[in-house]
Every structure is written in C-alpha cells, then in structure tokens.
Amino acid sequence: MIRSILIANRGEIALRIIRACRDLGIRSVAVYSNADVDSLHVKMADEAVCIGGPTPADSYLNGSNIITAACLTRCDAIHPGVGFLSENSRFAKATENSGLIFIGPDSETIALMGDKIEAKRIAKAIGVPTTIGSEGPLADMQTALSYAEAVGYPVILKAAAGGGGRGMRIIENRSQMPEMFAAATKEALSYFADGNLLLEKFIGNARHVEVQLLADSFGNVIHLGERDCSVQHHHQKLIEESPCAALDEKTKVRMTDAAIEIFKHIGYRGAGTVEFLLYNDEFYFMEVNTRLQVEHPVSEMVCGIDIVQQQIHIADKEALPFSQEEVTLTGHALECRINALSPGKIENYIPCGGPWVRIDSHIYSHYSIGCHYDHLLAKIIVHTSHRNHSIRVMKRALQELVIEGIVTNRDQQLQVLDTMQFKTGQFSTNLFDQVMSVQKSQTRKKAYA
Amino acid sequence: MDSLDLHTIIEEFEHSTLSELELQCASYTVKLKRANEPNLPPVVPPSQQPVANHRVTENSPDIIESPLVGTFYLTPSPDAPPFIEVGRTIATGDVLCIIEAMKMMNQLQAEFPCEIVKVLAKQGAMVEFGQPLFEVRRI
Numbered sequence: 001m002i003r004s005i006l007i008a009n010r011g012e013i014a015l016r017i018i019r020a021c022r023d024l025g026i027r028s029v030a031v032y033s034n035a036d037v038d039s040l041h042v043k044m045a046d047e048a049v050c051i052g053g054p055t056p057a058d059s060y061l062n063g064s065n066i067i068t069a070a071c072l073t074r075c076d077a078i079h080p081g082v083g084f085l086s087e088n089s090r091f092a093k094a095t096e097n098s099g100l101i102f103i104g105p106d107s108e109t110i111a112l113m114g115d116k117i118e119a120k121r122i123a124k125a126i127g128v129p130t131t132i133g134s135e136g137p138l139a140d141m142q143t144a145l146s147y148a149e150a151v152g153y154p155v156i157l158k159a160a161a162g163g164g165g166r167g168m169r170i171i172e173n174r175s176q177m178p179e180m181f182a183a184a185t186k187e188a189l190s191y192f193a194d195g196n197l198l199l200e201k202f203i204g205n206a207r208h209v210e211v212q213l214l215a216d217s218f219g220n221v222i223h224l225g226e227r228d229c230s231v232q233h234h235h236q237k238l239i240e241e242s243p244c245a246a247l248d249e250k251t252k253v254r255m256t257d258a259a260i261e262i263f264k265h266i267g268y269r270g271a272g273t274v275e276f277l278l279y280n281d282e283f284y285f286m287e288v289n290t291r292l293q294v295e296h297p298v299s300e301m302v303c304g305i306d307i308v309q310q311q312i313h314i315a316d317k318e319a320l321p322f323s324q325e326e327v328t329l330t331g332h333a334l335e336c337r338i339n340a341l342s343p344g345k346i347e348n349y350i351p352c353g354g355p356w357v358r359i360d361s362h363i364y365s366h367y368s369i370g371c372h373y374d375h376l377l378a379k380i381i382v383h384t385s386h387r388n389h390s391i392r393v394m395k396r397a398l399q400e401l402v403i404e405g406i407v408t409n410r411d412q413q414l415q416v417l418d419t420m421q422f423k424t425g426q427f428s429t430n431l432f433d434q435v436m437s438v439q440k441s442q443t444r445k446k447a448y449a
Numbered sequence: 450m451d452s453l454d455l456h457t458i459i460e461e462f463e464h465s466t467l468s469e470l471e472l473q474c475a476s477y478t479v480k481l482k483r484a485n486e487p488n489l490p491p492v493v494p495p496s497q498q499p500v501a502n503h504r505v506t507e508n509s510p511d512i513i514e515s516p517l518v519g520t521f522y523l524t525p526s527p528d529a530p531p532f533i534e535v536g537r538t539i540a541t542g543d544v545l546c547i548i549e550a551m552k553m554m555n556q557l558q559a560e561f562p563c564e565i566v567k568v569l570a571k572q573g574a575m576v577e578f579g580q581p582l583f584e585v586r587r588i
Contacts, residue, residue: 050580
C-alpha cells in the first residue's frame with residue numbers, strides 16, 4: 001500500500017501532486033534544488049529534501065540523489081510529475097530496482113514508446129493511420145531527399161528519440177534539406193544523445209488532438225475524452241480545450257477506439273496520452289506520452305475524475321473504480337498557460353477567481369522567477385456548459401489576473417481568444433504565429449503612420 | 450505481516466542485502482543484525498568521489514557540506530573507530546566520513562589541511578545536498 005510519495009519535480013505540477021496526496025491521506029516528500037529553497041512545493045509538502053544545485057542535471061535529473069532521498073525518508077513510491085525524469089525508462093527501472101513503486105507505466109513501456117519509430121510501427125501494425133514517411137531512421141541526407149521526393153514537399157524531420165519540438169524541422173523544398181538535415185541531427189544529438197531522424201509528410205493546416213487514457217494492471221483501458229492542443233508556439237502548447245471543436249462524433253469514436261487499441265496492444269498501465277494530427281476528419285497517430293501531461297486538468301474538469309489520484313491507485317495495483325460507460329463527459333473546459341517572458345521577481349500577484357475558474361500555480365507575491373527552469377507560471381482552467389461561455393469566462397479571468405514585476409504572455413493569450421478563428425473553432429497549429437505576425441505588421445504600420 | 454513466522458523472517462533477512470533489521474508487531478519485536486558483513490557495499494574509488502562542498506565566511510571556521518543525498522557515517526564499519534575526531538588535524542585527501550547512497554559507500558575526503566572543530570551531522574542519519582557536515586579550521 002502506498003502511504004508516502006516522493007515527488008521528483010517542482011513548480012505547479014509538484015503542488016498538484018502534493019494536493020492529490022493530501023486528499024488521499026498520503027504523506028508527501030518534496031525534493032528541491034538550491035535555487036528552489038523558497039518554492040511553494042517545499043513549504044507545502046510534509047517533508048522536503050535538498051537534492052542538488054540549480055542546474056537540472058545536478059538536481060531534478062539526479063536520479064541517484066532522488067532515489068536515495070526516497071529510500072531514506074521511507075517513501076513507498078516516486079511520482080515523477082511531467083518533464084524531467086518522467087519519461088526516462090532508466091530512472092523508472094532504477095526506482096523499481098530499489099524496491100520503490102514508480103508512479104507511471106513500467107520501464108519497458110516507457111522505453112518502447114520513447115522510440116518514436118517503433119511506436120509508429122506498432123500503431124501502423126494494428127491498423128491505426130500514421131502519417132506517410134520513412135519507416136525507420138534515415139541513413140543519411142540522400143535517403144531523406146529520396147523519401148521527400150516520394151511523399152512530396154513540405155516534409156518534416158523529427159528526432160527519433162525526441163519530443164517537445166526539439167530536433168524538428170519543416171522543409172519546404174529540396175534546397176533547404178542539407179542545412180535543415182544537419183541542424184536537426186545536431187539538435188537531436190544534443191537533446192536526446194541520439195542523432196537518428198525520421199521524415200514525414202508535413203500536414204500544414206492540421207490540428208493537434210490527443211486522447212487521455214487510464215489503464216489499470218488488469219487490462220481495463222478507458223478514455224476520458226480528447227483534448228485539442230492546436231494553439232502552440234514552437235511546438236509548445238499554449239491553450240488546450242476539451243472537447244475539440246472540430247471533431248465530429250463519428251471521428252471522435254474512431255479516434256478514442258484507436259487510442260484504446262494501442263494501449264491494449266502494448267499492455268499499458270497508468271495514465272497516458274495518445275497524440276494525433278487531425279486534418280479534414282482524418283487523423284494520424286503521432287506519439288504516446290507515457291506520463292501525466294501539463295494539460296491534464298482540462299480532462300479532469302469535463303469528466304470529474306482526479307487523474308493524479310487515479311495514477312496513484314493504479315500504481316497501487318487497484319482496479320479502475322469505473323467502466324467506460326460510467327464516465328460522463330460534461331460541458332466544455334478551456335486552459336490557458338500563463339508563461340513568464342522574462343525572469344525577475346513577481347512584485348504583486350492577485351489570482352483570478354469566481355465561478356467556473358480553477359488555477360494551478362506555484363507563484364506568490366515576491367517570488368523570484370529564475371532562469372534555470374521552464375517559464376510556466378500558472379494554468380488557468382475554466383469549465384462551463386458551452387464553449388462560447390468558457391471563452392467569455394476565460395477572458396474575464398485573464399483580465400482579473402494581476403502579475404506585476406515580470407512580463408507574461410497574458411495579453412497574447414487574450415489576443416488569441418479574441419480572434420475570429422478561435423471563436424468559431426476553425427484554426428490549426430499555426431494560429432498563434434498568424435496572430436503574432438498580424439500584430440507585428442500592425443505595430444510596424446503604426447510606427448510609419 | 451501476520452502470516453510471517455520468525456523462521457521466514459530470518460530466512461528473508463539472510464537472503465537480503467540488509468545489515469540490520471528491526472520488526473515490531475503485536476506479538477513480538479525482533480532485531481536482527483549481521484555479525485560479519487559478508488558482502489560489504491562497494492566503496493567508490495576516490496577518482497569518482499563527489500567533491501565536498503565547502504563554504505567560507507570571513508573570520509569564521511569553514512563549513513564542509515554534503516555533496517550528495519545519503520546516510521552519514523563517521524566510521525568505516527559499525528564497530529570501527531571514527532575516521533576523524535574533534536580537535537584532530539587532517540591532511541588533504543584524508544577521509545572525513547562515508548555517505549552511503551544507492552548501496553555505494555562514498556568516501557568524502559578533505560580538500561585542504563584543517564582542524565576539525567565540530568561534527569554537525571548525526572551518525573547514521575540522512576544528510577541532504579548542501580547540508581553542513583563539519584565545521585573546520587584551515588591550517
């Protein structure tokens with residue numbers, strides 16, 4: 001039985017997991033770096049252990065210090081959160097080998113789905129549509145060129161071991177290939193220590209839609225609906241919503257069935273996500289995220305299920321307490337990520353509130369945002385009966401929100417919400433860049449006027 | 450726990466890597482300890498040792514901090530004398546203590562000659578990264 005959990009993460013996600021522990025009567029142990037002494041997760045956990053210096057490699061990626069801290073503070077399990085070690089199969093294995101429970105899929109599943117080429121091959125083998133492109137890693141630039149000729153430009157190069165937009169390059173024509181191939185290889189090598197690339201036909205006007213799943217150790221797999229994460233900048237998600245405005249009921253059923261089929265086929269255990277590209281009612285498998293996702297609250301709001309609590313129950317070898325038929329998805333949930341655009345000290349923070357609003361955040365007045373970690377400050381989530389209503393409530397919430405002392409992306413988010421494309425639900429992954437380029441040209445016009 | 454009899458517990462203990470085991474239940478308390486450690490955890494060679502952190506403040510003794518998370522031991526084995534004692538002078542490279550992490554015995558060495566003023570960590574207790582271990586005076 002899990003009675004104590006070490007949370008191998010920081011920021012808002014660490015708080016999110018501490019809160020789930022509190023709700024379940026589980027003791028929580030936080031870990032932190034030198035730079036995070038004043039962080040809220042350190043104050044809120046039942047215990048906290050300093051595990052290293054400010055750079056992630058010294059602390060939040062220091063598996064040995066984290067596992068030792070878990071053992072010495074008598075934890076039963078480690079929750080890796082998102083990012084850092086959450087998709088590191090060697091860390092999961094080391095955790096299992098130390099007699100601790102890793103709250104997530106088993107290490108073999110993480111390794112299997114971490115190999116993007118293998119994951120795509122599996123999806124294809126069980127009849128899930130995938131984007132056309134290379135079947136395996138590209139041997140060299142010449143192979144990349146011949147694949148690109150075969151599928152037609154534009155194409156996208158992706159790191160075989162990658163994710164999060166690293167090692168990705170979109171190539172419009174033949175002449176761009178040599179430079180882009182070299183750059184993508186270099187980036188993939190430095191981020192993932194694996195320079196292998198794959199090539200796919202690039203679908204420009206597509207949407208990013210993903211299915212949230214829960215699977216227990218007894219073969220039960222259920223979905224909690226889909227999330228549309230098309231509002232992105234440099235492949236980093238900015239706005240997420242559920243349900244997806246562009247998905248008809250028939251396509252939705254096909255997509256969730258495909259996601260469940262993949263999880264059943266690989267014997268997945270835990271919470272996880274299958275990501276798809278959606279283009280004209282056709283969807284294509286992209287990858288499986290073998291962890292909790294930043295945008296999980298969107299699904300929590302529409303299904304009323306605490307995903308982090310379920311992760312803990314599943315890790316504790318409990319069966320899912322509900323069937324697919326018992327999961328009801330109601331209303332519409334919308335999430336805006338508030339990011340810092342500059343480091344600095346938050347002089348004043350007044351959170352938004354009122355009906356239909358949830359905030360997952362770790363910031364407070366006089367909290368300093370350093371340069372060592374990601375720049376997520378807060379997730380504002382609203383849940384109402386209709387999409388239009390959610391947009392209105394979100395605008396109200398963002399306008400109420402006060403974060404002084406640093407530059408945030410709040411105004412950019414408001415601009416996106418105000419576009420005709422977002423209001424009508426007709427947009428693709430390039431919406432954010434479109435909005436920003438319009439803004440730039442308007443600023444230029446004003447300057448000349 | 451109810452189904453475990455003493456025989457099973459001893460057997461489990463013998464096959465484990467544990468050096469000590471203490472169990473309490475409603476009917477009895479049992480404490481097991483190995484006489485001679487048959488397979489001591491590996492000692493990390495000095496070349497791979499984590500470097501001791503030390504903090505220098507003016508006009509005050511230096512503080513040697515823990516470079517990793519682990520269990521603090523002042524002695525090389527449970528019954529042996531400690532590596533260092535308060536008041537003793539230490540040469541560069543002398544072992545100060547052991548920090549056990551992931552079944553590895555990490556020996557912490559002095560980076561400069563000094564005199565031990567105070568031992569700040571407790572024998573057998575957990576130490577975290579950056580925790581003060583020794584107060585020393587440079588010679």
